[in-house]
Every structure is written in C-alpha cells, then in structure tokens.
Amino acid sequence: MFFFLFQSFLTFTADNRITSMAILRFRVYWEDDDQTYRDIEIKGEQTFMDFHQCIVKAFEFDGKHPASFYESNDKWTYGREFNSEVLLNKKDAPALSMVKTPVAALVSNPSQKFIYVYDPVKKWTFLVELTGVTKEETFKRVYPFISRREGIAPAQYGVKGVNPNKLIEIEEKYDLGAADMEDGFGALDENGAEETSSGSESDF
Numbered sequence: 001m002f003f004f005l006f007q008s009f010l011t012f013t014a015d016n017r018i019t020s021m022a023i024l025r026f027r028v029y030w031e032d033d034d035q036t037y038r039d040i041e042i043k044g045e046q047t048f049m050d051f052h053q054c055i056v057k058a059f060e061f062d063g064k065h066p067a068s069f070y071e072s073n074d075k076w077t078y079g080r081e082f083n084s085e086v087l088l089n090k091k092d093a094p095a096l097s098m099v100k101t102p103v104a105a106l107v108s109n110p111s112q113k114f115i116y117v118y119d120p121v122k123k124w125t126f127l128v129e130l131t132g133v134t135k136e137e138t139f140k141r142v143y144p145f146i147s148r149r150e151g152i153a154p155a156q157y158g159v160k161g162v163n164p165n166k167l168i169e170i171e172e173k174y175d176l177g178a179a180d181m182e183d184g185f186g187a188l189d190e191n192g193a194e195e196t197s198s199g200s201e202s203d204f
Contacts, residue, residue, distance in 0.1 A: 022134065023042070023137055024044055024133055025134075026051075026129065026131065027039050027040075027131045028055055028058065028116065028128050029126060029127045029128075030059070030124075036152065037151065038055070038149055039147045040145065040146055041143060041147055042054065042103055042143055043137075043144075044103055046144060047103065048099075048101050048103060050103075051098075052067050054144035054146065057146070059124075061118060061156050065120070066083065067084045067117060067118040068082060068083045068095065068117050069098065069115070070114060070116075070117070071106060076113065076115060082097065082101055083096070083097070083098060084098050084099075086098070086099075087099060087100075107130060111130060113128065113129050115127060
C-alpha cells in the first residue's frame with residue numbers, strides 16, 4: 001500500500017491531478033458479478049474513447065452501440081457523463097465528449113471511480129476503479145492494454161458458450177464420452193428411465 005501511495009504521489013501534480021504521462025491501471029467489474037473483471041492499463045493522455053474501445057474488446061462486445069462513462073464517488077453515485085456520441089465539449093451540455101477528454105483530466109485521487117454503461121437499451125453496467133499509477137511504460141506494450149481477465153464475459157446476444165471446465169465436470173459426473181457429448185443426453189421415457197436406442201423390442 002505504501003509503495004502504491006508513493007508512486008501516486010510522484011505522478012500527481014500540485015493541484016492533485018494525474019500527470020498526462022502516467023500509466024493508470026483500472027479494474028473494470030461487471031456490476032452483476034464482481035468476480036468477472038478485467039484489468040486495463042491506459043496512458044493518462046489517452047482519451048475516454050480509447051478506454052471505452054478497450055473495455056468493449058475486453059468483454060467481447062461488438063462495439064456497435066453508444067456508451068457512457070460517469071464520474072462516481074465511493075458509493076457508486078452517477079455523476080457527470082461522458083458519452084461516445086458527443087464530439088465536442090460544450091458548456092452546460094447534458095454530456096461531454098469521450099473523444100475530447102483525456103482520462104488523466106478526471107483522475108484526482110488514488111481511488112478514483114467511474115461507472116461505465118454500454119448500450120443504453122440493454123444498459124450493461126460496469127464499475128471502474130483505479131488500482132494503480134506508475135510513471136514507467138512497459139517496453140513495446142501498446143496501450144490501452146488488457147493485463148488480466150477473470151470470469152466469463154456476459155453474453156451480449158443469446159447465451160455464452162459453456163465453460164470448458166463445466167463440460168469436463170458433466171462428462172465425469174455422467175461418465176460421458178466425446179460422442180455422447182455431441183449427441184446430447186438420452187431421452188427419458190414416461191417413468192424417467194433413459195430410453196435405449198436399440199432397434200429390437202424387449203422380450204419381456
């Protein structure tokens with residue numbers, strides 16, 4: 001913790017703002033499951049549009065819908081909005097521009113938080129929290145950079161593929177081979193017993 005705060009001190013300006021040359025590390029949680037998250041590193045000089053595009057990639061969304069960032073406090077309250085479809089920052093506008101706003105411009109403390117909402121119809125919501133600040137870039141790394149992935153991304157359309165580990169569990173539990181998995185589970189008769197696929201009728 002002390003090391004992180006010391007790094008943060010080095011990268012904050014006199015008015016408590018992040019310098020544009022800093023590398024910011026954010027953890028982006030899916031609101032419905034905090035075990036599903038992505039760690040993203042981004043340069044302070046890069047914009048919220050860059051951040052938005054990286055989140056879309058990290059969670060395997062198609063990027064065809066608008067999105068918004070909202071400034072937030074520790075209670076995850078929606079604050080000022082920055083929208084992907086707004087091209088210019090105008091005074092008193094309902095939303096400011098992701099394209100025109102560097103990420104560092106809105107980071108004022110070592111635990112800065114944002115709320116990210118993708119697709120205003122479906123409202124996929126993610127909680128974004130600053131977890132680290134450094135002045136050193138990793139050599140040849142292209143930013144924004146997805147440094148960690150945990151959990152299965154939510155399915156934007158339909159149902160995500162089954163986790164391979166779950167398939168293994170099913171195979172072991174029901175003693176199924178590859179052919180059985182391809183054919184699916186056997187049909188059950190009216191008594192709940194599995195029907196056989198043999199062509200001959202029982203003698204009993």
